[in-house]
Every structure is written in structure tokens, then in C-alpha cells.
Amino acid sequence: KAGVTQTPRYLIKTRGQQVTLSCSPISGHRSVSWYQQTPGQGLQFLFEYFSETQRNKGNFPGRFSGRQFSNSRSEMNVSTLELGDSALYLCASSSETGLLKPTGELFFGEGSRLTVL
């Protein structure tokens, strides 16, 4: 069974540009969460999607957005990039159904390393 796949693995952008990151969850998983990881702040929650609906959102500016497609693949977009957006962006999928269980076991991808110059 394939794991969580994130693309691209590495990318370099300049300030003011925008970037789109992709995440394909484990087959059958409908929940996809996104996180930003930096040395100073650790792992910070961005948002979570379930069946194409954003269920949860972290404390990030509106420049950070995302979506989920009918096949559960998810994308996140960061517009007007700033130097501080340089980070490892991780997505995680979960098999929980969203009905009775609050959260399920999280399975992470390898991440997308974004460098903003």
C-alpha cells in the first residue's frame, strides 16, 4: 500500500511569488491535514480537509489556502511569498471517518521543502 506522497520535494521561490504543493493520501484515507515545520516554531497546523470540505483551520494568514479533490488528493497554495514562509511543509492523512472518532492515526508524507529567497 503506497504511503502519503508529496510533490515537489524541494522548491526555491522568490519573495512575492506563489507556490502550490500537492499531497496524495494513502488510498482510502479521506482526511488530509497540512503542517508547517520550522526550527523555531516546530510543527504548526495549517488546515485539515475531509471529503473536499475544510473542517479545521490554523492561525495562518489568508495567503495560505488549500483544497481537496474528490479523489482525496489535496493541494495547498501560498501566495505572495515571504522570507518567513521558508519551511518544511508536511501533509498527513488519516483513515478516520469523521463520524464518531475525534482524530485518527496520522501518516505523514516526506514533505516539501520550500525556500524563499
Add this chain to the structure above:
Amino acid sequence: KQEVTQIPAALSVPEGENLVLNCSFTDSAIYNLQWFRQDPGKGLTSLLLIQSSQREQTSGRLNASLDKSSGRSTLYIAASQPGDSATYLCAVSPVAGGYQKVTFGTGTKLQVIP
């Protein structure tokens, strides 16, 4: 607000030693606790998941315990190997609030010296 602490931040041990990593949390109303390892520049690999109703889980040389009343979980690694060198993180999921309330510790960086 849930706070998760992992002490020590870094640990260096000789190969073959048994070791314990600690994870402390302030709010005992948790749904589950998950242990991960992270290699440099890579994603998080799930090691063990303990539901709130469980006391421990085992996988190979790894054993994780959970004591909700004291707000503590430990990850025991037996007969450590250089390949175990990585950063170990714990994550605590709440009973309510969804994924935005999952709280991660800052990790313990483990180095196993051959």
C-alpha cells in the same frame, strides 16, 4: 491549552544501550497519543499509537506506555542501534476539537554512537 513537553531535547547514548524518551502533557483529556520519528529533512514516521484506554503498545524493540493521570508517556527503545538516530516526537490528540487541536512536542534528538 494543551502543552506537550519532551525532555531532554537531545540525548546521546552508546550502541546497545536501552533508553527511555519522555513526553509530558498538561491536559489529561486526551483521545490518543502517537509517537513519531523524524530523520533530518524528512517527514514523520509513525511508530506507535496509544489510545486513551490503553496503557501500552509494543512494536519490535519499541514499547510506549501511557499514564493519563500523571500526564506522561514514555517510549522505551531496547538495544539501541545507530539506525535509531533521529528526532522522536510525540503528539497528543484531544477528545474534542479536531486535528487543529493535535499538539506536538518539540522532540528529542537521539544520537546512538557505534
